[in-house]
Amino acid sequence: MRPAQRRKMILNTAIVIAGIAAGILSGYLLGEGLAERKADADIKAAEKKLYRIQEQLQEVNQQLEESGAVEDAALAERMKEFEDGIPWNMTLVNAENPMQEGYVPELAEVENGYSVDARIAEDLNAMLAAARADGCQPQICSAYRSVEKQVQVFNDTVNSWISQGSSFWDAYQRTTQEVALPGTSEHGIGLAVDIVSSQYAELDAKQAETMEAQWLQEHCYEYGFILRYPPEKQSLTGIIYEPWHYRYVGREMAQKIKESGLTLEEYLGKTY
Template structure:
């Protein structure tokens, strides 16, 4: 049988080419499989990682929400407690607020005690007023009371007199009414009727004006009044809170503890009690 050597050679070459091609295909497929495995594994890893991270974030958020709720609950509780304390304080006799929006009961009548020179004061605070005046005098000063407790009739007389003085100066009735209200409380809304307020001036200068603040007595009283339970009731630049101009002579008894807090913080009685005039 004749064998074509050339044909055998061609056949051998073709088989080698097929083998090489199959090897390349196998390598390629193996590579693809490897990459696919890595990608799949990576995807799973990423998914697992993301899921773990999400759980961690959720836990942090849950913790933050819980802490926030606890804080809010505490703040609410503290606020309720503070409001409760404030409401109780408003009921204390020494912190009774009297102004245009908080008039006295028409039948109100405090038990009075004389302080000096015929001037009377609420009996529960009269000794404190005496002690304050005595301390000022021991310091070499000469304070004197020019007004303390007033009946509603006395308050009416002072109010009407002040209004008439403004009218005599050319003001209309309405203008006089508005101007009078800045320095004299309307009858029924004066702390003097409460029996816990006193006007104290220097014996060397008895005028109720801006110059009174420059006296040594006024300076001493403002600095030391809290020690005896008193406050400067109408401080400077507080007319928007009290409705009354600065009165360096008007002192109100509120008790030692509250007096210190009020004077230290620089607030008015209205602000301290969360009220208005």
Template sequence: MDNNFASSIDSKHRHPRSLALRSLVLLLGFGCAASLLLGSCAHPRILPLTGWLPKSSLSVSISRTTSHWKAPDDTHVWNLTLVNPWNPLPEDHSISLKQVESGQAVDQRCAEALQAMMDDCRAADLSPLICSSYRTQETQQSLYDAQVNDFLSQGYSREEAESMAATIVALPGTSEHQLGLAVDIVDQNYQILESSQEDTPVQRWLMEHCWEYGFILRYPEEKSDLTGIIYEPWHYRYVGVEAAKVITQAGICLEEYVGATAKAVPDSFS
């Protein structure tokens, strides 16, 4: 890890602007990284600064019409709640959890759809595994604090430790997992949370069919500048079938669908 940070510092001197952008995306990303501590799937603790955006793209079998899609009549509905680095979890957010398989729990309103998706994926002779689901504020905070303490113990200043920790564990209050509508699903035969997860049979099936159950691949690689999160071919978010179909067919992200891109995109990305 030290070598990674050392190369990070070296790279900063060589390419300060490029690295700044990458670092910002990294800083805002890693919504799922706490899975390393919570579940059975593993996330690289530090992503390499080169090649962090894979070239392959989301593949879906349904047709895409990127220029024509109908915006939702009402974005203030529970299934379209936007949580990202610029839109923290609503203060009045409450949740009714329902246990699903593997000791995981989600908002009860999407539990049935999630289970149906998992069952049908298995019916296709595949082996999906939910490795992270709902997280409390306390859980997210403890994960973040543990990571900060880890860096402090290595001799970093608090400012450095907090900054670096945020690149690994999402800041409490900005993780979509706290909504209860997001799950990380991996292939049991390949449980590493990295871009190559997209090549597993489970992800290929999920990317093609998840919208049928109301889920979207929340962080496509080509939308990182809008979502603030790096490409995560394992993080699925429930938005309802109607929204999921439009989002998938149009090749847009949730920020675009709910019209929050102008608010969501900071100056450094524009």
């Protein structure tokens, strides 16, 4: 990871955790008008919790710095080649390769109020139309997300785990397996789209059993898309199996990646 990218990831992590901490503290502050004494005690408890979160933030930042310090030379060389001209449709965005700071693609609206990089809209619409012609009922549930939106999604997921009884650290760790840190999500470059069945819209492993998911996995490459986070590949992608998450790489590259059986990380490592 390049130094500027690593600093950006650390900053995004700080924003995320600060947002969670603010939510915890504000929750206590809301009670002040109802019972002043109880609110004072709650605020002190919240301040202690915030202090612990700040310590955890320092630990996260240290881990990120250490992971960057041991970056292998081969990856650095591939990133140089990427900067020198890997096609836009093969851009790699993940925890080790944050998106370019400030980048916003030219967007085109597709359906349900969602937008994607304008260059993929035609193929995406064609894929959805073909699926519907075959009797499927796919629907987009997420597409382009700004970094600010990604912060919100990440924070909401952390808070959801906390509300279910997880500690902050466990909630954070679980969330990183499901949701990319802000600045490291393909949704931010407009090339990723989440598609579910209109009959079953849950984002879980059962989504793979729907007719829509099965159709997409069989035909998505014909329209330039790949299943970005396939099963049993988490150690390579850093993300759990997501049968709803499709990434545009172009028709030619999608065909090659499908035939290779590789993830995008693996394919780029062998090709560029």
